[in-house]
Amino acid sequence: MSHASSPSGRLLKAPENFLSPDGVRAVFDEAKQGRRDFVRQAFAAALAGGGAAAAAAQAASDGDANILTLPEHSTGLGQPVAAEGYGKPSKYEANVQRRPSPGLTQTTQASVSFAPLQSLFGIVTPSGLHFERHHQGWWDIDPSKHRLMVNGSDASLLKKPLVFTMDELMRLPSVSRFHFIECGANTGMEWGNVAVPTCQYTHGMLSCSEFTGVPLRVLFDLAGVDYKRARYVLAEGADGSSMTRTVPMELVESGEVLVAYGQNGEMLRPEQGYPLRLVVPGVQGVSWVKYLRRLEVGDQPYATKDEAVHYIDLMPGGLHRQYSSTQECKSVVTTPSGGQVLLDKGYYQISGLAWSGRGKVKRVDVTTDGGRNWRTARLQDPVMSKCLTRFTLDWQWDGKPAIVQSRAMDETGYVQPTTRQLRAVRGTRSIYHNNAIQSWLVEESGEVRNVQLS
C-alpha cells in the first residue's frame, strides 16, 4: 500500500544540517533546481536576520527571483472562513481513507471498510475514518421519525413498556465516555496463515470515540424493570438485517451500557447507526446495535442468529463457544507496520495501540528482536477503561532485519498471548476473537511486512 502523498504514512530520512557550509551550497543548488521551495526562502530570511519581510526585501533587492520568490501562500489572500461549512481534510491526505477488502465479502452492503490505523495518531479515531461493518448496508434515518421501545418478553418483567422519541431521550441525563469498539472478527484472517499486508487490514476493524448517551439503566428504571428476574436484554436494530443481540443485565446495572446518540462531540454518523446505537464497552462491536429501535428485557439469553450461528468460536474437537463477547487484552504496533518503509538507519519512535475489554491497560512491552528481549513502553495519558491507549518506545534501528512485536497486559493481570499460545487453547478453525501478538518484520531494505511466527 502506497502512502506517497501524505506524511502520516511514511518514515523518511533523518534530519540534516542544511546550514553547515556544505549544506548552504546544497540548499542553494537544490533551490535553483526547484526542489526545496520553502528552504530557499527560510534560508534567505536567516541571512537577512529573520522574517518574511526581510526575505521579501532581499528578494526584491538582489533580483534573483528564481531563488527568492515567496510562494503564493505567503503573499496572496487565502480561502475565506466557512460560511455555514463543514470542514474536510487536506487534499494531500486523500490517501488516508477507510478501505474495503475486495473479495472478502459477497456484497458491499454486508461488508467491512477498515480504518487506516497506520496513519492515525493518539487515541481518537476521526469519525470520517471510523471503521464500518454493515449487515445490510447503512441508512440515514430521519430522527424525527425514529423511536426506541422498551418492553419485556413477559409483561411481568417491567411495570410499563415505554416508547421514546429522540427528543425525549435527549432530555434525559446523559454522560460522555471514551471507549474503543472492535469487531469480534478483527484480525480474523491471521487465524490461518494469511498475513494480510498492512495493519489497516489486520487490525482496522478497531476505532475509538467519545460516545454520549443515556445510561440504559436510566431507561430501565423509568420502565420499572424487575432486575431480579430480568437478567438479559435483547437489543434490536431498525435496519433490514434484523440484527439482535443478547446483553447480560449486569453490564447494564454497572451503568456502562449507553443508549448513545453522540460520537466525538456531534451526532452519530449514519454508518455508525444514526440516530441511535447501543454502546456496550469492552464487548465486540456486533453487540453495539445500530439504528437501535427496541430493547426487550428477558429471563434468559435469546440465542439469536447473530449469536448462535455467527460470532461463535469454533474450538478444537468440534465444540463451539457462544456468548464469548468480551474483547480480551490486545495491542498492535502501528509504526513501523506492514507496508511502511524505513528509508535510513537511526532513530525511530515505535508507536502503537493497546486495549482491553476488561478495564485499563496496565503495561505494554515491546520487542524488536522477535521476543528475545522486551522493553516496557511509555503509556500516554489519559489511560482510560475499555479505551484505546497509545504507547511509544524509542528505537535506534541498526539497519539489520528486525521483528517488532508488542505485548499488552491489563489491570486484571491478563497478558496478551502469542499466536502459539492462543492456538494451543483455541485451535485453528476460529474467525473471531484473535488477540494474539502481531509481528512485523523490518527487512534490511527498510520495507516492513506482516510475518506469522508460529
Add this chain to the structure above:
Amino acid sequence: MSHASSPSGRLLKAPENFLSPDGVRAVFDEAKQGRRDFVRQAFAAALAGGGAAAAAAQAASDGDANILTLPEHSTGLGQPVAAEGYGKPSKYEANVQRRPSPGLTQTTQASVSFAPLQSLFGIVTPSGLHFERHHQGWWDIDPSKHRLMVNGSDASLLKKPLVFTMDELMRLPSVSRFHFIECGANTGMEWGNVAVPTCQYTHGMLSCSEFTGVPLRVLFDLAGVDYKRARYVLAEGADGSSMTRTVPMELVESGEVLVAYGQNGEMLRPEQGYPLRLVVPGVQGVSWVKYLRRLEVGDQPYATKDEAVHYIDLMPGGLHRQYSSTQECKSVVTTPSGGQVLLDKGYYQISGLAWSGRGKVKRVDVTTDGGRNWRTARLQDPVMSKCLTRFTLDWQWDGKPAIVQSRAMDETGYVQPTTRQLRAVRGTRSIYHNNAIQSWLVEESGEVRNVQLS
C-alpha cells in the same frame, strides 16, 4: 437561530407513556395521520409479542398497510461500505455548522467562523466544526514542500540552526495531548452591552482536540539552544498575514509546547494550519501559530504587531496590558442556552463546558436563579489540564422565568468573576480576555436568551 432539523439543538417535550389506554388510542390516531411513522410499527410489534418479523407478519395478516407497513430502511438494502471514502455527517445534521458573523469583519479572509457549542456533546470538537480564525485566509500547503527553521536572533544563542522537512519532524519523539484552544477575543462582544443571541456567537471561538506533535524542547535540544540566555521564542507562520508571536521559554521548557501536525487522530485540517502549527496549551489561540515555518530564539520579547497593536487589553485610565496571553478560568452553560426553547416544564439536564489556561478545572457551581443559590455540578471524567471539562446538573424547571449561570474554579483556586467584578478591574474598553460568568434567561415561554447582569 433555528435548529429545526437536528435533535441536538432542541429541547422538546417530556416522555409520555404511549402504551396507557389513552396512549394506545392516541398512537393509533396519530399513526393514521402519518405523524408517528415508527411508533405504529413499534406498537404493532409490542402487540404481537415483539420483533420486526412479528410486526411484518401482523401487517400482512390484518391488511392495514396504512398503519403497519415497515419503513424502507427495515426491509431494503442500504448503502454499501465506503470504497476509499471519508465519512460525512447525516443530512439531518446540516444545520450543525460553523457560522460566520456577517458584518463582524471587513473581509471573509480576515475573519471568524464560530463553533456550534450548543449542539456539541462531551469535550472533543469534531475537526469539521472547529472554529476558524484567519488573518489572511486559509491555505492547503503541500507538506512535501513545507519546512520548519529553528534559528537564533543572535548566532550565539544556539549551537546550530536547523531546517526540518515534515518527514524529518514526524520521525522525532511525539506525544498526543487533549487541549482546548480559545481565541483571546472570544466573548469579546459581551464587554459592551451587546448580548449576541446564541452561545455559538458568545463562546464559539473555543474548541478542543487531541493534538499530536513533537515537544518544541526536543527541537531546541537538537539545535543546542542556550536556555540561560534565550528566554523567548518568536513563532512565525507561512501565510501572508506575517503572523508572529512571542512565546516565553519557560512554557517550552515545561515540555507543554508542541510543534503539532496531528489533530483528533489525523493530520491537521488546512483551516487549522496544515501541515504544522504551534500548540501552546492554556495560551490564547493567536499564539498557536498556523502554517508554522520558523522558530527563532531571542533574549527579549519581540513586540510584534500582533502583540503590540492587536491582542492587548485596554485598561481603565488609558493604560494597556500586553502579553496577557493566558486564558483564565471560564465556563459557559451550553444547554439551555440562547436560541433554544424549553417546550415543557419538568426535568432537564443542565450541561456546559469549563476550562482554565492554568491547569485543571476543580469545581463548577451552577445557579438557576441568577446567583442567589448555587449548586455544585458533576464534572465528567476525564478532567485534564488546559482541556475542556464537561459539567452537568439535574434541574426541574417549574415553568417560571429562570436565570442560568455557571461559575468555574480551577486548581489554583482562581474563581471565574462576574461581569461586574471583571469590569471593576479591567474597565469597559477591552475586546480581549473576557472570562466573565455568562447569564441565560429562560422565559416563561421556554425561550432562552442572552442577558447581561450588571
